Amino acid sequence: MSVAKQPLKVAVVGGGWAGCAAGVELASKGARVTLFEAARMLGGRARAVQAKEALLDNGQHIMLGAYAETLALLRRVGVAERDALLRLPLQMRYPPGSGLMDFVAPRLPAPLHMLAALLRATGLEREDKLALARFSTSARWMKWGLDTDCSVAELLARFDQTPRLTRLMWRPLCLAALNTAIERASANVFLAVLRDSLGARRKDSDMLLPRVLLDALFPEAARRYIEERGGRVACGARVDTIARLDGGWQVGACLGAAGFDAVVLATPAWQSAALVRPLAGLEALGARLDAFDYEPISTVYLQYAPGLRLPLPFCALLDDPARGAWGQFVFDRGQLGPGQDRGQDGLLAVVISAALDAAKLAQDELARLVAVQLAAAFRQPALAEPRWSRVLTEKRATFACTPGLDRPGNATGLDGLFLAGDYTAGDYPATLEMAVRSGAAAARLALGAR
Known part of the structure; x- marks a missing residue:
């Protein structure tokens, strides 16, 4: 008489997009997943937060086609792109x-x-278009x-x-994509982003803006799926701790969660360092x-006031910190979706990347x-007098994406x-897509851990 094979038991530590992606990938293959998240809600650095005035995203994201x-993960957990x-x-x-500059790629x-976008672009001189x-x-x-690899500034020169x-x-593209100034940013990572935007198929180069708050975009759907x-x-x-125990893994001394076959650490790098450093043989990884x-x-x-609209759903802004x-970039949240239903009609979100001085x-x-x-x-002039304002700063929003950066594997x-x-x-760079890719890759490795 054969004994039924027990499902693989995997602990996922961290409920950001990487952890949720890992959990969904594991659950889809029959693993028994336990996902631990220190915060009261999922999403990590891409989540909604309850401010005094309203429920707000912790940051504004743009994705690419x-x-x-x-996009495949959203479909898997039942989120419709439209x-x-x-x-x-x-x-x-x-x-x-x-x-x-006014540069828009037509549906060709x-x-x-x-080519059509370049020919039609306004605000650029002939030498600018030739350079592009x-x-x-x-x-x-x-x-x-x-x-x-070199800096983006060196590449452009x-x-x-x-x-x-x-x-x-x-410069604004590099700040938006890598959250690192062109003088310090990796040219190779920047080129990878351009490959999938300027150099991509038309549909792949499209920009995708969340219509819903970030927790509703994926993390809560991932929770239901798991x-x-x-x-x-x-x-x-x-x-706070992970340890090997009887050929398996114990996660958290006080959580009563021992006996996992595998562990996926989906916490930020500095938190993962604290967890792996006490483990024999992983001192160098911790460093x-x-x-x-x-x-x-x-x-x-x-x-x-409700009903306020900008001419476009989002616009670039010419920043000049020396002049305040x-x-x-500014996003008109009321144009991204049914603003009245989400309580975001008349709400503008202005993004400041590499914001050390602004903060x-x-x-x-x-x-x-x-x-x-x-x-x-x-x-x-009325834009100078909002009804209320709120500043949200994520101090360690992304890693500084510098040339030749040493990034560990899964x-x-x-x-x-x-x-x-x-x-x-x-x-x-540190994008939602990179988090999802990494979570799925770690999950696939964990599935072979038994």
Whole structure:
């Protein structure tokens, strides 16, 4: 008489997008998942938070149509793209009437969409357009990569990019994608992002903006998916220790959760370092995880009267910190979805990447300066007087994405212990897609752990 094989028992520590992706991948293959999250809700650094005034996302995200694993994962947990995401053509647009760049890729097959966008673009001089065309052609020839990494600033200088194009396009794109200034940012990672935007098929180059709050976009659907398949999601459950026990793994001395076949650590790098450092043989890995530097992101929310609309769902802003203009992109949350239903009609979100200096300002002062910047940029004096404002700063929003950065793989070297997170080895920066890819990869390794 044969004995039924017991399902693989896997602990996932961390309920951000990497941890949720790992949990979903494991549950889909029949593993018995227990997901531990220290916070009261899932989502990690991409979550909704309850501010005094309203429920707000902890930051504003843009995804690409090329985010294949993220889109497939959303479909798997039952999230319909048309309901959850606003799909827009690739664009870099400043406020109308500003005389600055207005670049929109039309709905044409690649690469015609990019050629048409370049020909139609306004706010760029002839030498700017030639520089952009030259750069794109050279990047394709190089297969969107360098043999030896360097800074984005060095890359742009090497291909004679004009100061105006760098100011209006390359610099803000690099800040938005890598959250690292061009003088310090990795050229190879930046090229990977451009490969999947400027160099991609038309549909893959589309920009996808969340219509719903981030917790409703994926984490809560992941919770339901895991629990419906016999798993457990424990929020408010902090894990301070992991240890080998009788050929398996114990997670948390006080959680009563011993006997796992495998553990996926989906916590931020510095938290994973604290968990792996006491384990014999992983001292060097702990040091690698501790070596990351981090960059903050500030999001300034400004609430105006219901019915207020910007000319576009989102716009680039010309920042100039020396003159008090900190905002880099503004999103009209009321245009991203049914604003009245979400309580976000008339709500603007202004993003400041690599926000170390901005975060030093008092929150009220930063919000005031951003409101004044909006009023000037859109020539609407009323924007200087919001009903209320709120500044949310994620101090360690992403790792500093510098050239040649040492990013560890998913395997730790110990049987049954794996890493997941947007900081792990890959060609993308710290994005939702990188987190999802890493979580799924760690899960696939864990499935072979028995």
